[in-house]
Amino acid sequence: MMGTLDYIWLGVLAVFQGPELFSIFGLPISITLLMILCGFLLGIVVGATPGLAGPVAMAISLPILISVFGYTPDALLPVMGFLIGIMKGATIGGAVPAILFNTPGTPDAYMTTLDGYPMAQKGHAKKALRVAHFASVSGDTFSDVVLVICAPFLALLVEQYLDLPEKTALLILSLSFIAAAVGGSAAKGLISTGLGLLVAFIGTGADFYPRLSMGTEALSQGITLGPAILGVLIIGAVFHELAGQWRHRDVASRPVPQIEIGSDRLSLGDIRKLMPYIGRSAIVGTMVGALPGIGSTLAATIGYTMGQRRHEKRAKLDEPAFGEGAMEGIAATEAANSSVSGANLIPVLSLGIPGNTAAVFLILAADSIGGFNPGPSVFKFTTDAVNPELVIAFGLFTAMFVANFLNWTIGGLFMRSMGVMARVPKQLLLPVVLLLTLTAIYVQETRLEVIWFTLAFGLLGYGMRLLAISPLPFVIAFILGGKLEATARQAFDATGSDPFFLLNNPIAAAFMVLSVAIIFLASRKKPESK
Amino acid sequence: MKKPLFQNTNVMTGLFFTALALLLLFVWIPLDSDTGLIEKVRRQVAIGDALAPTVAALFLLIGGGLLMLLEGKSDTPPAIDAASVKFVARIFAMLVLSFVLMRYAGPLAVQVVNAIQGNDLEYRLLRDTAPWKWLGYVLGGTLAICGTISLTEGRFSLRALVVALLAIAAMIAIFDLPFDDLLLPPNGDL
Incomplete structure (x- = not known):
């Protein structure tokens, strides 16, 4: 008989006692542990490199990892552990160039520059990096604890109370929420979502003829996940960055200032002073992260603003204000943006709805390898036989805590040595990333067609960025499109072909009303200028 | 402006x-x-x-x-810079050219060797044999990276060529050397 604790223990064992790579003093080291470590270190490196970020590293490593580990369920934890390591590492790595060179390594580290760089200019760069690391890891750990507690409960609630019509309505609600929340313009979010759905429906369907294929062989096979997602997310971003580099090619490159790292330590008194800021930001970041589609940049902004208000009321006269090198500013920002990452996995693991790009790559990995379908069905605590998907889910939670342990122990030291990455010229790095991504896609699908598709989606991604249309709703809608249609078909059949199946059930109707209300309310809001 | x-x-x-x-x-x-x-x-x-x-x-x-x-009446609609769009179009065209070169360089080289030496080689049978399998990837990949860097910097430089060659060597080392089952582009199609 399997109980909840047995599943948790099996998940822990799957990470620690998986296929052994080598042993240290007779203690076996599993391949999953090593992959988490490698992913974590790579994540810090790419996070600390402006122009690169976690998604790029995930996109490039995924086909290599799949080639190494194959398409068996045993591959799931090492591959996904590596991706989780990247996600965690990139989160703290982004703060390094933000503090040392006033250049955010990742977009969500922008607010870190406001206080981090002034602190570095005053000769306290090391302390600023320590504050960023401490706040980031604290926020991240808190967020992971919330994920582990919430995701199974949410999944159980969904399985217990939601039938097919409600699940269809929930998917529609998620899509409209993402459309309204991402990018600051509901109209553009709807366009991005519509495009994602449209592409998902090309060459698919229940009929013998592959719809919207225009009779062509290339479209009749449908668009696979890799070219569409990597094209829009990575190649589109590379085109956009290259255009920015080209526009400013005549401007003499800004000399990278030599910053004295200093040697200040983070005292117990400092930590006591920072904790209220970290605590508040961690809660805000976790709440923001649990909602699909809302990114860490918003969490960082809210965390920073809240921290600023508190600091204005409580700071002593001789303490620097926010924006002038206050370590509380770094802590508020880093705790908020880091606590998004764990919570962002709540919708993907409990509902199968990816909320951010890291979750998109976890889905891509699960989809490529097989044997694990993120969603409410994962959390079936079967007692008579082992549910392997549940063991994997607890294995993933364990991997997150292993990555956190690495973050607490070696993360700070490694992070502080990464300042050199900000000196890599973007115009040299981006073309290499471009070919690396295209090669990675090709080796997985071995058809030149996928290169053309990826480049075409890259142009679409560039165009979307040019028009200030966020590509994230596109990607999420593309992933959920097939699931939405399949669930709607099943719901329609199950309700005896009731055309109003989304409105006859109170929960489904409430979800539908909410979907419309969210778009309506978001449209009335003045759009954010890009 | x-x-x-x-x-x-x-x-x-x-x-x-x-x-x-x-x-x-x-x-x-x-x-x-x-x-x-x-x-x-x-x-x-x-x-x-x-x-x-x-x-x-x-x-x-x-x-x-x-x-x-x-x-429609937003004060801050996104501004589209025509020159940037043209630049991305040039990058795109250059990438297409690079992949066309990648696709045909290997088979073309085999035909040239056949014509000179009177052999009857087939690229399809050589697509997993060094150095043939790298020919298209090295030529097309170098053009893609070096060309993109040169277009971005507005000039050709030896540095761009060296970066391209080093990057291609690294990619071969990552994707091809350790794995028997992975094929670099364009060898999966031929």
């Missing part, structure tokens, strides 16, 4: 996606789906293949409409 391509990009974008949605709803979806919005299968009504794309088109229609109506 950037020269904007359109005066109000939000209106143009909204108009474009509204037109695309209408085209989808009235032309593409009806003509390119075998079943309609709903269909009758053995006296039972089921959802047809046209329904899902119709929902997608409605998202585009509502989005395009809202963009024109509510954000």
Whole structure:
């Protein structure tokens, strides 16, 4: 008989006692542990490199990892552990160039520059990096604890109370929420979502003829996940960055200032002073992260603003204000943006709805390898036989805590040595990333067609960025499109072909009303200028 | 000073996606789906293949409409710089050229060798044999990286060529040398 604790223990064992790579003093080291470590270190490196970020590293490593580990369920934890390591590492790595060179390594580290760089200019760069690391890891750990507690409960609630019509309505609600929340313009979010759905429906369907294929062989096979997602997310971003580099090619490159790292330590008194800021930001970041589609940049902004208000009321006269090198500013920002990452996995693991790009790559990995379908069905605590998907889910939670342990122990030291990455010229790095991504896609699908598709989606991604249309709703809608249609078909059949199946059930109707209300309310809001 | 391509990009974008949605709803979806919005299968009504794309088109229609109506008069519509668009078009064209070179360089080299030495070699049989298997990738990849760097910097430099060659060598070391089952482009197609 399997109980909840047995599943948790099996998940822990799957990470620690998986296929052994080598042993240290007779203690076996599993391949999953090593992959988490490698992913974590790579994540810090790419996070600390402006122009690169976690998604790029995930996109490039995924086909290599799949080639190494194959398409068996045993591959799931090492591959996904590596991706989780990247996600965690990139989160703290982004703060390094933000503090040392006033250049955010990742977009969500922008607010870190406001206080981090002034602190570095005053000769306290090391302390600023320590504050960023401490706040980031604290926020991240808190967020992971919330994920582990919430995701199974949410999944159980969904399985217990939601039938097919409600699940269809929930998917529609998620899509409209993402459309309204991402990018600051509901109209553009709807366009991005519509495009994602449209592409998902090309060459698919229940009929013998592959719809919207225009009779062509290339479209009749449908668009696979890799070219569409990597094209829009990575190649589109590379085109956009290259255009920015080209526009400013005549401007003499800004000399990278030599910053004295200093040697200040983070005292117990400092930590006591920072904790209220970290605590508040961690809660805000976790709440923001649990909602699909809302990114860490918003969490960082809210965390920073809240921290600023508190600091204005409580700071002593001789303490620097926010924006002038206050370590509380770094802590508020880093705790908020880091606590998004764990919570962002709540919708993907409990509902199968990816909320951010890291979750998109976890889905891509699960989809490529097989044997694990993120969603409410994962959390079936079967007692008579082992549910392997549940063991994997607890294995993933364990991997997150292993990555956190690495973050607490070696993360700070490694992070502080990464300042050199900000000196890599973007115009040299981006073309290499471009070919690396295209090669990675090709080796997985071995058809030149996928290169053309990826480049075409890259142009679409560039165009979307040019028009200030966020590509994230596109990607999420593309992933959920097939699931939405399949669930709607099943719901329609199950309700005896009731055309109003989304409105006859109170929960489904409430979800539908909410979907419309969210778009309506978001449209009335003045759009954010890009 | 950037020269904007359109005066109000939000209106143009909204108009474009509204037109695309209408085209989808009235032309593409009806003509390119075998079943309609709903269909009758053995006296039972089921959802047809046209329904899902119709929902997608409605998202585009509502989005395009809202963009024109509510954000058309935005003070800060995204400015499109015509020169940047042309630059990305040049990068895109160069990448297409690189992959065409990648695709045909290997087979062409085999034909040239056959013509000179009177051999009867086939690239298909050599696609997993060094150095043939790397020929297209090295030439096309070098052009892609070196060309992109040169276009971005506005000049050709030896540094761009060295970076390209080193990067290609590293990619071969990552993707090809350790794995027997991975094929570099374009060898999976040939």
